[in-house]
Amino acid sequence: xxxxxxxxxxxxxxxxxxxxxxxxxxxxxxxxxxxxxxxxxxxxxxxxxxxxxxxxxxxxxxxxxxxxxxxxxxxxxxxxxxxxxxxxxxxxxxxxxxxxxxxxxxxxxxxxxxxxxxxxxxxxxxxxxxxxxxxxxxxxxxxxxxxxxxxxxxxxxxxxxxxxxxxxxxxxxxxxxxxxxxxxxxxxxxxxxxxxxxxxxxxxxxxxxxxxxxxxxxxxxxxxxxxxxxxxxxxxxxxxxxxxxxxxxxxxxxxxxxxxxxxxxxxxxxxxxxxxxxxxxxxxxxxxxxxxxxxxxxxxxxxxxxxxxxxxxxxxxxxxxxxxxxxxxxxxxxxxxxxxxxxxxxxxxxxxxxxxxxxxxxxxxxxxxxxxxxxxxxx
Amino acid sequence: xxxxxxxxxxxxxxxxxxxxxxxxxxxxxxxxxxxxxxxxxxxxxxxxxxxxxxxxxxxxxxxxxxxxxxxxxxxxxxxxxxxxxxxxxxxxxxxxxxxxxxxxxxxxxxxxxxxxxxxxxxxxxxxxxxxxxxxxxxxxxxxxxxxxxxxxxxxxxxxxxxxxxxxxxxxxxxxxxxxxxxxxxxxxxxxxxxxxxxxxxxxxxxxxxxxxxxxxxxxxxxxxxxxxxxxxxxxxxxxxxxxxxxxxxxxxxxxxxxxxxxxxxxxxxxxxxxxxxxxxxxxxxxxxxxxxxxxxxxxxxxxxxxxxxxxxxxx
Numbered sequence: 157x158x159x160x161x162x163x164x165x166x167x168x169x170x171x172x173x174x175x176x177x178x179x180x181x182x183x184x185x186x187x188x189x190x191x192x193x194x195x196x197x198x199x200x201x202x203x204x205x206x207x208x209x210x211x212x213x214x215x216x217x218x219x220x221x222x223x224x225x226x227x228x229x230x231x232x233x234x235x236x237x238x239x240x241x242x243x244x245x246x247x248x249x250x251x252x253x254x255x256x257x258x259x260x261x262x263x264x265x266x267x268x269x270x271x272x273x274x275x276x277x278x279x280x281x282x283x284x285x286x287x288x289x290x291x292x293x294x295x296x297x298x299x300x301x302x303x304x305x306x307x308x309x310x311x312x313x314x315x316x317x318x319x320x321x322x323x324x325x326x327x328x329x330x331x332x333x334x335x336x337x338x339x340x341x342x343x344x345x346x347x348x349x350x351x352x353x354x355x356x357x358x359x360x361x362x363x364x365x366x367x368x369x370x371x372x373x374x375x376x377x378x379x380x381x382x383x384x385x386x387x388x389x390x391x392x393x394x395x396x397x398x399x400x401x402x403x404x405x406x407x408x409x410x411x412x413x414x415x416x417x418x419x420x421x422x423x424x425x426x427x428x429x430x431x432x433x434x435x436x437x438x439x440x441x442x443x444x445x446x447x448x449x450x451x452x453x454x455x456x457x458x459x460x461x462x463x464x465x466x467x468x469x470x471x472x473x474x475x476x477x478x479x480x481x482x483x484x485x486x487x488x489x490x491x492x493x494x495x496x497x498x499x500x501x502x503x504x505x506x507x508x509x510x511x512x513x514x515x516x517x518x519x520x521x522x523x524x525x526x527x528x529x530x531x532x533x534x535x
Numbered sequence: 536x537x538x539x540x541x542x543x544x545x546x547x548x549x550x551x552x553x554x555x556x557x558x559x560x561x562x563x564x565x566x567x568x569x570x571x572x573x574x575x576x577x578x579x580x581x582x583x584x585x586x587x588x589x590x591x592x593x594x595x596x597x598x599x600x601x602x603x604x605x606x607x608x609x610x611x612x613x614x615x616x617x618x619x620x621x622x623x624x625x626x627x628x629x630x631x632x633x634x635x636x637x638x639x640x641x642x643x644x645x646x647x648x649x650x651x652x653x654x655x656x657x658x659x660x661x662x663x664x665x666x667x668x669x670x671x672x673x674x675x676x677x678x679x680x681x682x683x684x685x686x687x688x689x690x691x692x693x694x695x696x697x698x699x700x701x702x703x704x705x706x707x708x709x710x711x712x713x714x715x716x717x718x719x720x721x722x723x724x725x726x727x728x729x730x731x732x733x734x735x736x737x738x739x740x741x742x743x744x745x746x747x748x749x750x751x752x753x754x755x756x757x758x759x760x761x762x763x764x765x766x767x768x769x770x771x772x773x774x775x776x777x778x779x780x781x782x783x784x785x786x787x788x789x790x791x792x793x794x795x796x797x798x799x800x801x802x803x804x805x806x807x808x809x810x811x812x813x814x815x816x817x818x819x820x821x822x823x824x825x826x827x828x829x830x831x832x833x834x835x836x837x838x839x840x841x842x843x844x845x846x847x848x849x850x
Contacts, residue, residue: 169648173637180636180675374632377596378649379621533617534598 162387166380170388174362178392184358192350192400196407199346205338206293209237212259215248216241220268222309226279229305230261235294248282258284258291271306274317332500339412344495345468347404347427348488351397352434352462358396359438360451362389363530368447373534382530386523390435397431398424408499417502423495426508429515430491436522437487443529462488487518547574549699549730550595552606552613557590557599564590566753567604572732572746575725579744580734583842587753588734589629592701595732596626609698622650625692629703631684635677639668639687642676643694650695658694666690666720682713689717693724700724702733706740718743738835749838751845761834768837771810773817775803777825790816795839806836808844 178185212230216223230236239257242248248260262280264270270277281298283291303319310317333340363385366372375385401424408414438455445451463469465483472483483489490511497503497511505512550572557565565587572578580588593599595608597617605612611619633642643662647655663669666686671679676687685705692700700721706714718740721731733744741747741761748758757764775783780803784796787805792812797804807813821827 163651165651166649169645172648173634173641173645176641177634177636369635370628370630370632371634372632373598373628373630374626376598377621377624377626377628378646379618380649533600534593535600 162383167384167388170385171391174389174392188354188396191354192403195346195350199342200339200412203338203342206336207290208234210235210259210294211239211257212236212261213240213242213248213251213257214238214261216263217265218263218267222268222271222306223263225309226305229301233297233301235297252282252284340414340500343408343412343414344499345492347401347495348491349463349468350400351431352488353459355393355397355431355434356438356458357452357455358393359389359435360441360455361448362439363442364445364448364451376532382527382532386439386526390432393435394431401427414499416499418498422505423498426494429519430487433487433515433519433522436519436526440522440526443526462486467492487515490514549574550608553604555594555601555604555606557594558602564753568755572730574730575728576745577721577725577731579741579747580732581741581747581838582750586750588750589703592703596624596701597621623698625697625700627688627692627702627705631688633676633687633691636675638673638675640672643691646691647694652695662690662694681708682710685709700729700731704734741834749841751842752849754849756841756845765832765837770806770808770832770837770840771813772804772806772832772836773827773829775825775827776801786820792816795836804836806832806840808840
């Protein structure tokens with residue numbers, strides 16, 4: 157018995173063949189470049205976790221200077237876009253109901269008078285909270301506003317009416333992304349999402365395609381070994397993965413102006429393990445699937461949690477514990493932290509190490525399962 | 536190269552297997568086959584569709600593991616040394632199984648790299664020339680017609696200079712001229728010491744083999760040289776020429792002892808396994824209007840007779 161051993165010439169034969177096939181398959185190659193571009197546009201430009209200029213209606217029974225100041229201040233916060241005035245309570249409710257506005261600002265009739273008397277008049281802000289994420293930032297901005305909005309209108313002896321500071325002074329420093337720009341979070345994360353999406357699918361098809369086209373029988377009749385086939389099929393797509401990474405980094409820098417505090421070389425280096433992990437996962441699916449359709453379905457099955465539970469779309473720590481466990485098993489979760497860490501926080505190797513070894517572990521497991529599942533005979 | 540092989544191959548048998556069996560689920564596809572193939576022989580493998588020919592070949596080249604039986608192929612154990620067998624066997628699959636999105640040259644180059652063929656570029660070039668493919672070397676395999684695909688497949692499975700060639704219906708769907716060229720080529724190769732096991736449905740091809748085996752329902756029904764197969768079959772055949780053959784054929788089919796009545800143009804071939812019974816049946820119907828002659832049974836008559844017999848015994 158000859159022990160299974162790796163030979164370079166067989167590995168290289170597979171690599172060259174895959175490169176030629178990739179070159180011939182223009183559509184797939186176009187997708188490899190098109191998908192990152194499309195996702196950059198969709199996620200990069202369209203997603204905003206801090207929505208501004210939300211439509212709002214005012215129902216003001218007070219025309220005094222304080223009411224005007226309040227309205228102007230709300231408008232200047234950038235969160236509200238006063239699209240109309242609601243003369244009656246029922247009209248205001250109707251606007252909210254049909255979704256014409258997301259907020260109703262109710263200012264009572266004796267607002268200015270009661271404010272001057274120090275009676276702390278109430279301003280009722282009604283929000284359409286069907287989508288909490290959409291109204292959340294506006295609501296917090298309003299709270300912050302209340303503390304300072306009238307400071308200029310309450311000079312001299314009236315200053316006693318100004319908001320009083322609390323017993324503790326909270327100073328909040330928002331590190332790494334002080335302006336709370338969504339793109340800073342999304343665009344580095346996109347790297348992981350795009351790579352998961354394309355890399356898993358492309359290799360998931362790799363072996364099922366050979367089987368469906370009948371070329372597998374021939375390949376199995378040659379002395380080529382499972383590990384040679386797998387690594388040979390993976391290598392060309394590592395190159396494709398790097399093209400995607402480069403594309404996204406270029407867009408991050410020149411279009412979205414994402415800060416790049418860390419080492420490029422480190423990010424490129426670490427990407428290798430993530431790309432390989434996804435490709436190995438795809439290859440493993442490929443050995444499990446009976447046909448190409450099944451392979452794509454499996455890849456999709458993997459892709460969904462990778463995008464939803466990895467912390468790309470929703471805050472990781474906001475998920476229940478079981479979901480966090482699933483997320484922890486996915487390579488994208490760790491790569492997201494690495495990419496954001498290196499780009500935004502300027503992390504070095506030491507800081508990303510805790511996220512690096514799970515990637516390596518995943519890669520090893522996926523590769524092992526794939527090689528074990530790859531049948532060398534038609535039995 | 537020969538020194539590389541273990542010399543255990545007794546009597547210079549390239550294939551020497553006994554009791555080879557393969558089951559898929561509870562269906563026995565290959566049932567206890569014994570087969571010896573000598574070096575330099577062209578061994579024809581015949582049998583109806585689904586008789587287990589492909590499965591048997593796949594076991595020989597290490598693509599399937601036999602469920603029972605022992606034996607060697609090129610001196611390597613068919614159950615444990617599949618990796619060695621793969622290195623020295625050329626296998627041409629029934630369905631074209633090279634890469635349609637690769638050119639002829641790229642396909643050959645790929646296979647040559649896989650086998651680590653020394654002096655690869657020259658070998659590929661020589662192989663292209665030998666099969667008359669050099670003018671088409673940049674054509675994609677997917678754009679080739681059946682005959683050219685077959686040439687490419689043959690070139691590809693010869694590129695690592697195998698000791699044994701396993702060809703699974705290589706000439707299905709190929710025109711007569713290309714078939715003849717193909718066979719000339721095979722004969723040339725065996726003259727140089729290559730051994731060939733080939734499956735086919737064509738009788739003229741079967742007659743060009745040194746030895747034949749006939750397989751039905753997974754059982755080996757007969758084997759030997761053409762003469763041996765014809766003699767052991769003990770089938771007697773008559774031909775008849777004359778008017779109203781269709782009526783005569785109907786009459787004959789009702790007679791005991793008549794197993795096959797086949798029309799070949801203006802001639803009927805009448806065969807039966809029991810020579811005396813057949814002669815008696817013919818004597819009963821015989822009239823001076825028809826001209827009866829006893830002839831040597833053809834291979835096709837023998838195989839159809841074997842198949843009918845097998846149907847009675849195994850199905």
